[in-house]
Amino acid sequence: xxxxxxxxxxxxxxxxxxxxxxxxxxxxxxxxxxxxxxxxxxxxxxxxxxxxxxxxxxxxxxxxxxxxxxxxxxxxxxxxxxxxxxxxxxxxxxxxxxxxxxxxxxxxxxxxxxxxxxxxxxxxx
Amino acid sequence: xxxxxxxxxxxxxxxxxxxxxxxxxxxxxxxxxxxxxxxxxxxxxxxxxxxxxxxxxxxxxxxxxxxxxxxxxxxxxxxxxxxxxxxxxxxxxxxxxxxxxxxxxxxxxxxxxxxxxxxxxxxxxxxxxxxxxxxxxxxxxxxxxxxxxxxxxxxxxxxxxxxxxxxxxxxxxxxxxxxxxxxxxxxxxxxxxxxxxxxxxxxxxxxxxxxxxxxxxxxxxxxxxxxxxxxxxxxxxxxxxxxxxxxxxxxxxxxxxxxxxxxxxxxxxxxxxxxxxxxxxxxxxxxxxxxxxxxxxxxxxxxxxxxxxxxxxxxxxxxxxxxxxxxxxxxxxxxxxxxxxxxxxxxxxxxxxxxxxxxxxxxxxxxxxxxxxxxxxxxxxxxxxxxxxxxxxxxxxxxxxxxxxxxxxxxxxxxxxxxxxxxxxxxxxxxxxxxxxxxxxxxxxxxxxxxxxxxxxxxxxxxxxxxxxxxxxxxxxxxxxxxxxxxxxxxxxxxxxxxxxxxxxxxxxxxxxxxxxxxxxxxxxxxxxxxxxxxxxxxxxxxxxxxxxxxxxxxxxxxxxxxxxxxxxxxxxxxxxxxxxxxxxxxxxxxxxxxxxxxxxxxxxxxxxxxxxxxxxxxxxxxxxxxx
Numbered sequence: 001x002x003x004x005x006x007x008x009x010x011x012x013x014x015x016x017x018x019x020x021x022x023x024x025x026x027x028x029x030x031x032x033x034x035x036x037x038x039x040x041x042x043x044x045x046x047x048x049x050x051x052x053x054x055x056x057x058x059x060x061x062x063x064x065x066x067x068x069x070x071x072x073x074x075x076x077x078x079x080x081x082x083x084x085x086x087x088x089x090x091x092x093x094x095x096x097x098x099x100x101x102x103x104x105x106x107x108x109x110x111x112x113x114x115x116x117x118x119x120x121x122x123x124x125x
Numbered sequence: 126x127x128x129x130x131x132x133x134x135x136x137x138x139x140x141x142x143x144x145x146x147x148x149x150x151x152x153x154x155x156x157x158x159x160x161x162x163x164x165x166x167x168x169x170x171x172x173x174x175x176x177x178x179x180x181x182x183x184x185x186x187x188x189x190x191x192x193x194x195x196x197x198x199x200x201x202x203x204x205x206x207x208x209x210x211x212x213x214x215x216x217x218x219x220x221x222x223x224x225x226x227x228x229x230x231x232x233x234x235x236x237x238x239x240x241x242x243x244x245x246x247x248x249x250x251x252x253x254x255x256x257x258x259x260x261x262x263x264x265x266x267x268x269x270x271x272x273x274x275x276x277x278x279x280x281x282x283x284x285x286x287x288x289x290x291x292x293x294x295x296x297x298x299x300x301x302x303x304x305x306x307x308x309x310x311x312x313x314x315x316x317x318x319x320x321x322x323x324x325x326x327x328x329x330x331x332x333x334x335x336x337x338x339x340x341x342x343x344x345x346x347x348x349x350x351x352x353x354x355x356x357x358x359x360x361x362x363x364x365x366x367x368x369x370x371x372x373x374x375x376x377x378x379x380x381x382x383x384x385x386x387x388x389x390x391x392x393x394x395x396x397x398x399x400x401x402x403x404x405x406x407x408x409x410x411x412x413x414x415x416x417x418x419x420x421x422x423x424x425x426x427x428x429x430x431x432x433x434x435x436x437x438x439x440x441x442x443x444x445x446x447x448x449x450x451x452x453x454x455x456x457x458x459x460x461x462x463x464x465x466x467x468x469x470x471x472x473x474x475x476x477x478x479x480x481x482x483x484x485x486x487x488x489x490x491x492x493x494x495x496x497x498x499x500x501x502x503x504x505x506x507x508x509x510x511x512x513x514x515x516x517x518x519x520x521x522x523x524x525x526x527x528x529x530x531x532x533x534x535x536x537x538x539x540x541x542x543x544x545x546x547x548x549x550x551x552x553x554x555x556x557x558x559x560x561x562x563x564x565x566x567x568x569x570x571x572x573x574x575x576x577x578x579x580x581x582x583x584x585x586x587x588x589x590x591x592x593x594x595x596x597x598x599x600x601x602x603x604x605x606x607x608x609x610x611x612x613x614x615x616x617x618x619x620x621x622x623x624x625x626x627x628x629x630x631x632x633x634x635x636x637x638x639x640x641x642x643x644x645x646x647x648x649x650x651x652x653x654x655x656x657x658x659x660x661x662x663x664x665x666x667x668x669x670x671x672x673x674x675x676x677x678x679x680x681x682x683x684x685x686x687x688x689x690x691x692x693x694x695x696x697x698x699x700x701x702x703x704x705x706x707x708x709x710x711x712x713x714x715x716x717x718x719x720x721x722x723x724x725x726x727x728x729x730x731x732x733x734x735x736x737x738x739x740x741x742x743x744x745x746x747x748x749x750x751x752x753x
Contacts, residue, residue: 016399080388081389081395098686106391109398
């Protein structure tokens with residue numbers, strides 16, 4: 001069973017994402033901020049990380065950079081409620097740090113599940 | 126005689142009696158006063174010495190009287206009298222021929238007109254001033270009938286002087302002011318007081334204009350109003366500018382508000398929509414709660430669209446871009462700036478070299494100027510200062526030696542905003558373009574001004590940089606790509622591939638290794654193409670996305686950090702189908718080659734690539750007139 005780490009400071013969103021992903025048969029580990037997320041990533045065998053960008057303690061961008069330095073191949077989906085100037089601002093940074101898949105909140109559930117499935121599909125190469 | 130002489134001495138006019146020989150036989154005290162205190166200095170003197178040209182004047186009078194004894198010569202005649210020190214005195218002259226001690230004698234009365242001439246000149250000066258005044262001046266009589274208008278009035282209203290004289294100023298009425306407005310105005314005026322206010326009036330062509338008007342009643346010595354004088358200033362432009370400024374500020378406020386709530390609001394919406402989806406999974410469609418749940422999801426989606434719209438409104442991304450001259454663009458922006466900054470800040474503009482054309486959303490660039498200039502004002506701490514705006518053109522080579530090393534080749538227009546403020550401390554200089562970063566205290570700053578500047582300039586494919594010296598001032602530099610080669614206003618060709626240009630196409634080159642990039646750029650330039658090089662795939666993609674029709678061929682390295690050449694190529698082709706992409710790889714992999722071909726990337730070159738081969742491939746790709 002693929003294990004997904006959900007990082008979001010909003011408990012309601014974590015719960016919603018957990019239920020959504022568990023229904024699809026994924027295992028879920030939760031973290032409420034970047035510090036907890038790094039600890040959870042080290043403690044578990046994580047196949048995919050879905051992280052919010054704006055969080056207390058450790059911001060999503062910082063978390064992405066640290067995870068990438070821990071494991072260059074880590075699979076990450078970044079989700080953001082948006083910056084003040086442009087909803088894409090933070091996600092653009094996430095992409096610069098190697099996050100290929102990004103979503104703006106509110107996220108379309110179907111699209112998210114498709115990307116998750118695609119990223120966790122066995123590599124052809 | 127003695128009595129008569131005493132009477133004549135009471136007159137301030139100079140009175141002389143001149144005999145037929147032209148000699149003075151009598152004069153009064155006023156005439157004597159001219160004569161340096163001598164008792165009777167003039168008696169016996171030729172009158173010509175007192176009033177040069179007297180003989181001619183007398184001849185005129187005599188000949189007219191001879192021709193027509195009933196007619197009086199039109200008196201007075203203007204002449205010039207010499208006083209005892211030889212100074213000219215302008216006078217009005219009356220000559221009466223009488224019998225004086227039985228001899229024919231001319232009584233000459235000279236009235237000094239010096240003070241009247243001064244008054245006349247003063248009047249002429251005033252009339253000249255009024256007729257050249259930039260403000261419109263209208264003079265009416267007490268009944269409101271127009272008696273005078275100056276040329277500025279005609280320019281402002283479109284009416285000619287002849288057409289308005291004798292009419293009433295109500296011919297300008299636009300209907301924007303109600304009867305009560307005019308009633309109060311007349312009440313003030315008829316009480317003898319000055320009225321000032323703003324009116325919207327209508328010109329002859331039907332166009333409305335806004336004027337600031339002051340009307341003063343003219344009151345005579347008896348306390349009666351004889352005239353009204355109105356001075357009107359056309360403030361249509363100022364009012365328009367203020368409205369635009371207000372609009373800009375309102376937009377910023379909306380943008381800030383939307384931005385402030387967007388993040389939290391989107392989180393809430395996400396939870397709401399996510400749970401609605403989960404509930405919909407569990408509740409069968411025949412259940413009565415199913416439709417209400419769907420409605421909740423629909424409402425949530427509407428709210429999400431609204432937030433996105435508010436953000437877009439704040440950013441004004443809906444503005445359209447067009448090719449405009451830089452001088453025109455800045456002219457409009459500076460009007461806005463001048464309307465905002467206090468008069469203590471002197472704004473100097475300088476254009477070096479020729480004017481260029483840029484493709485911009487003028488409103489956004491005006492916002493950039495406004496933000497930079499209001500920042501400069503803040504940096505000047507309310508003290509008088511100078512704000513300089515210097516415009517010139519630079520090419521990439523020039524700029525590469527400076528701070529902006531990652532410029533693409535091509536010509537740029539450089540706009541520098543230089544203030545004499547307190548400068549920016551080196552410690553914060555690197556952070557000033559960050560959103561929310563502000564050095565202002567409390568609620569004075571939003572921390573969005575320079576972030577907006579950065580965002581807008583970047584969206585236009587430009588660059589913004591800053592240099593500052595504490596205590597001396599700050600210089601912001603904006604570079605915008607010039608569009609000199611493009612015919613102004615020409616529609617962009619809707620290209621699905623490269624045009625037949627031979628070696629005249631534009632090649633986009635991407636390689637993360639600076640040395641390789643440099644060699645590729647040089648080689649392709651030598652082939653005769655225009656080249657734009659990028660060391661990063663993300664930047665290349667962003668540039669391409671902004672101007673997909675700018676490039677004819679894309680040459681990219683495959684293996685790069687962040688994004689592969691294959692991903693760049695496929696993403697660009699999804700934006701512009703049929704775009705020729707050349708992929709350069711370090712290893713031969715048949716499967717990868719097949720994959721690339723399947724994705725539409727037909728050219729796959731192996732490192733080390735031969736320049737001859739690259740040249741042939743580019744020639745083939747740029748000579749193809751139609752795309753796949």
